[in-house]
Amino acid sequence: MKFISTRGNVEPKGFIDTVLMGLADDGGLMVPSEIPQVSAATLAEWRTLSYQELFLKIVTLYTNDEIPYEDLKQMAYTSYGNFRAPEVTPLHKVSDSLHVLELFHGPTFAFKDVALQFMGELYSYISKKRGEIIHILGATSGDTGAAAIQGVRGKEGIKICILHPHGKVSKVQELQMTTVDDSNVLNLSVEGNFDDCQQVIKELFGDLDFKSRYHLRAINSINFVRILAQTVYYFYAYLQIDGSADKQINFSVPSGNFGNIFSGYLAKRMGLPIRKLMIATNENNILERFVNTGEYKPGGFTSTYSPSMDIQVASNFERYLYYLVGEDSAKLSAYMSGLQREGSITVSGADLQRVQADFSALGVKNAQCLETITKYSGESGYLLDPHTACGVAAYEALGGPDETTITFATAHPAKFNEAIQLTGIGQEFPAPIQALFEMPQHQTLVDYDKAEIVRQLQAFYG
Numbered sequence: 063m064k065f066i067s068t069r070g071n072v073e074p075k076g077f078i079d080t081v082l083m084g085l086a087d088d089g090g091l092m093v094p095s096e097i098p099q100v101s102a103a104t105l106a107e108w109r110t111l112s113y114q115e116l117f118l119k120i121v122t123l124y125t126n127d128e129i130p131y132e133d134l135k136q137m138a139y140t141s142y143g144n145f146r147a148p149e150v151t152p153l154h155k156v157s158d159s160l161h162v163l164e165l166f167h168g169p170t171f172a173f174k175d176v177a178l179q180f181m182g183e184l185y186s187y188i189s190k191k192r193g194e195i196i197h198i199l200g201a202t203s204g205d206t207g208a209a210a211i212q213g214v215r216g217k218e219g220i221k222i223c224i225l226h227p228h229g230k231v232s233k234v235q236e237l238q239m240t241t242v243d244d245s246n247v248l249n250l251s252v253e254g255n256f257d258d259c260q261q262v263i264k265e266l267f268g269d270l271d272f273k274s275r276y277h278l279r280a281i282n283s284i285n286f287v288r289i290l291a292q293t294v295y296y297f298y299a300y301l302q303i304d305g306s307a308d309k310q311i312n313f314s315v316p317s318g319n320f321g322n323i324f325s326g327y328l329a330k331r332m333g334l335p336i337r338k339l340m341i342a343t344n345e346n347n348i349l350e351r352f353v354n355t356g357e358y359k360p361g362g363f364t365s366t367y368s369p370s371m372d373i374q375v376a377s378n379f380e381r382y383l384y385y386l387v388g389e390d391s392a393k394l395s396a397y398m399s400g401l402q403r404e405g406s407i408t409v410s411g412a413d414l415q416r417v418q419a420d421f422s423a424l425g426v427k428n429a430q431c432l433e434t435i436t437k438y439s440g441e442s443g444y445l446l447d448p449h450t451a452c453g454v455a456a457y458e459a460l461g462g463p464d465e466t467t468i469t470f471a472t473a474h475p476a477k478f479n480e481a482i483q484l485t486g487i488g489q490e491f492p493a494p495i496q497a498l499f500e501m502p503q504h505q506t507l508v509d510y511d512k513a514e515i516v517r518q519l520q521a522f523y524g
């Protein structure tokens with residue numbers, strides 16, 4: 063198995079080089095040269111596997127022999143040994159038609175831990191095996207940064223710098239990032255929004271001299287290993303549902319950068335019987351507009367109760383577009399330069415029909431998000447975080463009769479108490495979150511100014 067760039071101008075790479083490259087050197091995103099297929103018979107055999115066993119089955123389809131099996135196995139068990147639930151991602155049944163897959167039992171109480179715990183182990187492994195210097199650089203709307211920092215804090219051979227938008231992450235997210243005092247961690251708090259942070263990162267990774275001089279490595283979901291690690295729980299969740307062997311199941315996914323839902327698209331292309339992939343967004347609804355009209359056009363930025371989805375430029379969208387145009391790099395590149403030039407992409411006709419067959423979408427308004435939290439707390443005694451509530455609202459709007467939907471709980475409600483409080487519902491914080499409020503913070507406030515950010519990076523990476 064080799065990996066290639068969506069834009070077609072990178073020599074095919076192995077798995078580890080793909081992880082190290084992050085953003086493809088030609089500005090595209092790395093994808094597998096062909097998608098491995100999982101037959102119905104194989105799927106049936108996987109039904110009794112533990113999360114870690116299933117992880118190994120799926121990930122080895124992509125790593126081939128590049129990582130010895132015993133090494134990969136050790137990484138898998140170390141990564142998922144840090145979760146508070148033995149199932150890693152337990153499935154909670156709300157009703158016959160709705161199941162919630164709890165992805166928040168990792169160290170930072172959000173789904174990013176599932177991929178980033180593994181990625182931390184993997185980077186550490188690559189650093190030791192190959193003597194690679196690993197300088198991680200990333201932007202976060204809150205959860206990625208916290209999970210990435212937890213994934214690599216204190217690890218030898220690795221330094222991590224995370225940019226977050228100043229004052230635009232939740233209190234708990236801020237504390238999770240800034241209370242870490244390991245010397246290999248730098249938090250830059252940027253006067254700007256998430257798209258600004260992501261823009262600086264994109265420019266720095268796009269500067270190949272800078273990238274190689276400072277050994278920059280990505281943890282954002284532009285990195286294929288994140289997409290891959292996330293496909294595992296689609297399979298896992300599907301296999302937990304009684305009678306799922308004979309039916310297709312919907313997934314409703316609270317979405318921002320299109321990373322999590324792209325993992326679902328990949329799982330479907332691998333052969334998992336997924337009926338609908340529902341894109342749940344908030345008032346930043348570029349993806350909903352794309353699915354409904356065919357126009358992909360970044361709009362104005364709105365702060366909402368689900369800040370981890372306050373994103374206008376969904377960086378993984380390019381991966382989907384590549385498959386939509388039939389894996390034609392020239393066509394994809396033309397679309398991407400059109401986006402650069404005109405600020406939008408429009409697909410129509412058969413392509414738009416394809417999009418609407420692959421996805422359905424709902425942009426959930428702030429008021430509806432809170433109503434959904436209140437409703438499920440009242441009726442089922444189950445407290446949804448505001449991102450998960452968007453997912454549940456999308457299931458309510460888009461699920462058909464007699465269909466079963468798995469909605470992802472992408473965060474624990476304690477991470478977003480600012481929104482929960484507005485419903486009047488009280489919650490007790492889990493002890494590891496409560497403890498953060500007593501700890502000193504470490505962060506550097508910077509302007510949204512590339513030159514200033516570069517100076518900070520040069521001083522930190524050395």
Ligand SMILES: *Cc1c(COP(=O)(O)O)cnc(C)c1O
Nearest residue numbers: 205317318319320321322370472
């Ligand atoms: C990151 C995040 C999302 C969005 O996931 P994408 O992969 O960026 O689409 C949704 N909910 C929560 C809680 C998140 O942290």
